[in-house]
Amino acid sequence: GAVVSQHPSRVICKSGTSVKIECRSLDFQATTMFWYRQFPKKSLMLMATSNEGSKATYEQGVEKDKFLINHASLTLSTLTVTSAHPEDSSFYICSARDQTIMNTEAFFGQGTRLTVV
Amino acid sequence: GIQVEQSPPDLILQEGANSTLRCNFSDSVNNLQWFHQNPWGQLINLFYIPSGTKQNGRLSATTVATERYSLLYISSSQTTDSGVYFCAVGSYGNNRLAFGKGNQVVVIP
Numbered sequence: 001g002a003v004v005s006q007h008p009s010r011v012i013c014k015s016g017t018s019v020k021i022e023c024r025s026l027d028f029q030a031t032t033m034f035w036y037r038q039f040p041k042k043s044l045m046l047m048a049t050s051n052e053g054s055k056a057t058y059e060q061g062v063e064k065d066k067f068l069i070n071h072a073s074l075t076l077s078t079l080t081v082t083s084a085h086p087e088d089s090s091f092y093i094c095s096a097r098d099q100t101i102m103n104t105e106a107f108f109g110q111g112t113r114l115t116v117v
Numbered sequence: 118g119i120q121v122e123q124s125p126p127d128l129i130l131q132e133g134a135n136s137t138l139r140c141n142f143s144d145s146v147n148n149l150q151w152f153h154q155n156p157w158g159q160l161i162n163l164f165y166i167p168s169g170t171k172q173n174g175r176l177s178a179t180t181v182a183t184e185r186y187s188l189l190y191i192s193s194s195q196t197t198d199s200g201v202y203f204c205a206v207g208s209y210g211n212n213r214l215a216f217g218k219g220n221q222v223v224v225i226p
Contacts, residue, residue: 032212034212034213034214038158041221042218043203043216043217043218043219044203044205044216045216046213046214046215049212049213091158093158093160095214097212099212103147103148103167104165105148105150105162105165106148106150106205106207106214107162108152108159108160108162110157110158110159111157111158111159111160113158
C-alpha cells in the first residue's frame with residue numbers, strides 16, 4: 001500500500017517555542033492531506049485539511065494561528081505548532097490518499113508525540 | 118457530520134477466543150476502513166471495506182452499507198491482537214474520515 005512518512009516521531013520542546021512536523025507521501029502525490037490530534041485513550045480528532053497550493057481548511061474550534069499548515073508540494077505538508085504550551089502536548093498524526101485512484105483507502109503516518117515542558 | 122459508534126468499547130478475551138467488533142454509522146458512506154492502533158500509536162490499515170466482505174488471515178470484515186454497519190471478526194485471538202481498533206468512515210463528496218471512539222481489546226494468555 002501507499003506509504004506516508006511523518007517526522008519527527010517524538011519531540012520535547014520548551015513552552016513558547018515552535019515545533020514543525022512533516023508529513024510526506026513517499027510513493028504517490030497527494031493534493032490533500034489531513035492532520036489529526038489524539039489525546040490519551042481517545043479517538044482521533046480531525047484538526048484540518050491541508051490543500052496543496054492553497055490555504056488549509058480548519059475544523060471548528062481549531063486555532064489557525066496556533067496550528068500553521070503549509071502544503072507547498074504534492075508530497076509534503078507541514079504542521080507548525082506555534083508558541084507551544086503544555087496543553088498542546090498530544091499525539092499528532094497525518095494521513096493522505098492516492099487521489100489518482102478512485103475510491104481508495106487512506107494511509108497514516110507514524111504519528112508525532114509532542115511534549116511541551 | 119456523520120456519526121460513528123463502535124461497540125463494545127472494551128473487550129477482554131482469552132487467547133484463542135473469537136470476537137466481533139461492531140461499527141454503526143449515521144449516513145451513507147463511500148469509504149469505510151478498519152485500523153489497529155499499535156502501542157506506539159501507528160495506525161495499521163486492516164481493511165478498506167465500504168461494502169461487502171473481506172478476509173485477511175484470522176481477520177475478516179463485513180459491511181452492510183444499506184443498514185449502515187460494519188463488523189470486524191477476530192478469530193483465534195492472540196496476545197498480539199491486543200490494542201485499539203478504530204472504524205473510520207467517509208461520506209460522499211467528502212474526503213475526510215470520521216473516526217469512532219475505538220474498541221479497546223485485551224487478549225490474555
